[in-house]
Amino acid sequence: MKVPQKISIVLALLAVWLIVSGIIVYRLNTYGAFASVCGTKVLEYAKEVGQANPASIRLDQSYSQWALALNFTDAANYIKVGLGFADGKGISQKNISPQDPNNKNYLFYYFQPPGTSIVIGTMIKLFGEKSVLPYFILISIVHFITALLVCVLASRFIQGSFYIFGVGLLSLLCLPVLDFNFGMGIFSSAPLAAPWVVASLIALSDFWAGMSDEKNKYKNIGLTALAFGAALGCATYFRDVYTIFAHFCFAALILVGIMKRKHLKHIVLFVLISSIVLAAIQYPWEKRNQKYLGEFTMTGSGYCGFSRWHQIWDDYKESCKWNWDAAPGLGNYLAPEKSQEILTLLDKDKQAGNKYAWKCYIDTICRKPWQAVTYKLGVYDTLWFGQRCHWYIYAWCVISTLSFFTFLWLTRFRFIPELWLFPLFLLFISPFMHYEHRYAQPFFFFITPITVTYVMKCWRERVT
Numbered sequence: 001m002k003v004p005q006k007i008s009i010v011l012a013l014l015a016v017w018l019i020v021s022g023i024i025v026y027r028l029n030t031y032g033a034f035a036s037v038c039g040t041k042v043l044e045y046a047k048e049v050g051q052a053n054p055a056s057i058r059l060d061q062s063y064s065q066w067a068l069a070l071n072f073t074d075a076a077n078y079i080k081v082g083l084g085f086a087d088g089k090g091i092s093q094k095n096i097s098p099q100d101p102n103n104k105n106y107l108f109y110y111f112q113p114p115g116t117s118i119v120i121g122t123m124i125k126l127f128g129e130k131s132v133l134p135y136f137i138l139i140s141i142v143h144f145i146t147a148l149l150v151c152v153l154a155s156r157f158i159q160g161s162f163y164i165f166g167v168g169l170l171s172l173l174c175l176p177v178l179d180f181n182f183g184m185g186i187f188s189s190a191p192l193a194a195p196w197v198v199a200s201l202i203a204l205s206d207f208w209a210g211m212s213d214e215k216n217k218y219k220n221i222g223l224t225a226l227a228f229g230a231a232l233g234c235a236t237y238f239r240d241v242y243t244i245f246a247h248f249c250f251a252a253l254i255l256v257g258i259m260k261r262k263h264l265k266h267i268v269l270f271v272l273i274s275s276i277v278l279a280a281i282q283y284p285w286e287k288r289n290q291k292y293l294g295e296f297t298m299t300g301s302g303y304c305g306f307s308r309w310h311q312i313w314d315d316y317k318e319s320c321k322w323n324w325d326a327a328p329g330l331g332n333y334l335a336p337e338k339s340q341e342i343l344t345l346l347d348k349d350k351q352a353g354n355k356y357a358w359k360c361y362i363d364t365i366c367r368k369p370w371q372a373v374t375y376k377l378g379v380y381d382t383l384w385f386g387q388r389c390h391w392y393i394y395a396w397c398v399i400s401t402l403s404f405f406t407f408l409w410l411t412r413f414r415f416i417p418e419l420w421l422f423p424l425f426l427l428f429i430s431p432f433m434h435y436e437h438r439y440a441q442p443f444f445f446f447i448t449p450i451t452v453t454y455v456m457k458c459w460r461e462r463v464t
Contacts, residue, residue, distance in 0.1 A: 005161045010148065013168045017144050020173065024182045025059060025136070032057045033070060036183025037390050038176070038437070043184060046072040051098040054184065059133045063124060066132055066187065068098050074112070075187040081109050082120025086129065091117065110289050113299050115237035116189045132186075139191050143181065146191075146445070147171040149198040153418065154450045156205045163453050170449035175396040177445045180438050189238040190441055196235035197242065198446055203227035204249070205418040207270055211263050218269075225270045229277030236282060240298045241429075241439070246278055248425045249417070256415055295350060309342045309357055331357070334371055335364045376430070400448040407451035410458055419447055 027035040033043055033054035043054040050072025057069045067079040077093065084092040084106050091114045092106040109117075120135065127134040147168050154167040181191045203224045210220035235242040250271045257264035282298060290296040309331045332339045338360055346353030365372045404423065422442050 009151065009161055009165045009168060012165060013147065013151075013172060014144065016169065017140070017147075017172055020178075021140050024140075024178070028136075028183065028186075029058050029060075031055065031183075033184040036180055036185060038179050038393060039184045042073070046070065052076075053098075059136055060131050062130050063120070063132055063135075064096060064101070064129065067094075067096060068101055070184065070187075071098055073184065074189075075184055077109075077112060078116045078187050078189070079120060081112075081114075081117035082124060083129070084109070085117055085121025086124035108292065110293060111299060113189065113237050113240050114285065115234075116187070116192055119192060120187065136186060139181065139186055142191055142195060143177075144172070146194045146198055149195055149202065150446050150449055153198060153202050153205060153446065154453065156202075156209065156418075157416075157450060158454055158457060160457075163457050166453045166456070167449045170452055171445060174445050174448070175393050176437070177441055179390075179393060180441070185438065188438075190438060193235045193238035193242065194442070194445060196231045196238070197442055200228050200231035200235065201418040201422075201446065203231060204421075208417055211266060217266065221266055221270050222273060225273035226277055228270075229274035230281060232274075233278045233281030236278075236298055237285065243278075243282070243298060244429065245422070245425050246274070248428060249421050250275060252421055252424065253417065256417075309339045309346075309361070330372060330375060331361045331364055333375060334368050335360070338364070397444065400444050400452070403448060403452040403455050404443075406455050410455065419450065422447060 024035075034040060036043070043052070046052040047054060052071040052073070053069045057066050063079050063083060067076045067083065070076040070079070080093045080096060081091060083094040083096075084090070087094065087106070089106045091109055093109040095103045095105045095107050097103065119138075123135045123138060150171040151164050151168045154164055158164065158167065177190075181188065185191070207221065207224035207228065210217065210224065213220060229246075232242050232246040236246075253267050253271060254264075257267040286296050286298060289298075331342075342353065342357045342360060345356055407419075426440055426443065
């Protein structure tokens with residue numbers, strides 16, 4: 001595309017986003033955190049159990065007010081750690097609660113990655129603590145930049161300014177993302193991790209496309225590997241699950257190279273460089289956790305053996321009242337008699353407890369395979385289709401999934417790593433971990449706009 005066409009697309013998308021942002025501001029200032037309709041049950045539960053008040057928050061209120069109003073949620077934890085960072089306490093959680101809103105104590109924190117809280121703390125230092133509006137503007141800008149990056153990724157498959165604009169529009173207006181990220185999820189890690197993940201997919205796309213360029217092959221491998229590893233390394237400081245995603249990508253690429261027996265050595269070189277860059281970026285934070293906690297890990301939540309045996313809200317039946325799309329504590333569901341022993345060991349020694357939790361988990365599944373399969377399949381549809389209680393989000397997700405399968409058919413199932421790997425990753429991890437529908441955001445936010453537009457373009461070309 002010519003430069004004027006690119007500028008026109010950016011300006012048109014910006015105009016759309018300014019209008020949509022105004023509507024979002026109105027919704028947030030009218031409904032508070034309940035602007036996130038997909039989080040209604042979660043917020044109602046937090047209100048009942050955590051003495052929170054999600055409907056009370058507004059953009060002109062302070063970060064502390066948001067933390068108290070969202071008490072008992074991940075967003076509140078991010079804000080509290082951000083407050084600690086702004087107070088000069090490093091990555092420490094300011095221990096405020098509805099019961100003690102003026103608490104001056106700080107708790108050492110590492111359960112979640114530090115990136116989101118550092119950004120929150122930095123915004124507080126720059127613009128003050130009294131209003132979250134500057135942070136809302138920041139997230140709006142990040143969302144817009146992410147949509148533009150999706151357009152860049154789409155240009156690898158789709159030509160024509162009309163179609164690229166369509167990709168950007170679908171990305172900007174992605175309902176599952178707007179609903180969560182601009183309601184209770186405005187202080188979540190998802191919007192800040194998003195541009196890094198898209199950047200990694202662009203690097204992966206350039207690597208795969210450059211394999212046929214014999215003259216600049218090794219230069220292309222080096223640059224794209226550096227970009228891929230660096231982008232996912234930065235993403236892990238917001239959401240540690242992208243460490244697993246990176247390792248999954250490495251394994252999948254090598255497997256494809258072995259199966260096709262082509263470019264294997266180039267793929268191995270790409271994986272080697274990317275993994276070194278990823279490890280180097282993560283090392284300072286992992287070393288910090290080892291120094292202070294004796295655990296060389298990005299986050300405390302990385303010991304995922306815990307979630308195999310711990311109910312997210314302690315009682316599976318209770319959690320199902322508000323969380324349709326999660327399958328927490330599969331081990332506890334299948335063998336509740338072992339949960340207390342495992343959780344006690346995890347409290348004493350996370351590393352030893354994690355190993356034992358996984359051993360018991362695998363043993364339990366081997367003893368009760370049918371029960372495990374039916375339990376997980378019972379929520380599998382929501383991984384792709386969303387929560388059925390809100391028809392417009394559900395419809396968006398259904399169309400998204402159907403478009404992806406249509407795209408696979410139109411491309412004759414040709415392996416396209418930048419569009420294939422994240423959906424495959426979701427399928428890979430879902431049997432092993434608790435998941436929520438928001439974890440699938442990259443699928444709807446990045447991949448769906450491309451596949452929907454690609455399908456529409458093919459249909460128009462066949463009709464005309």
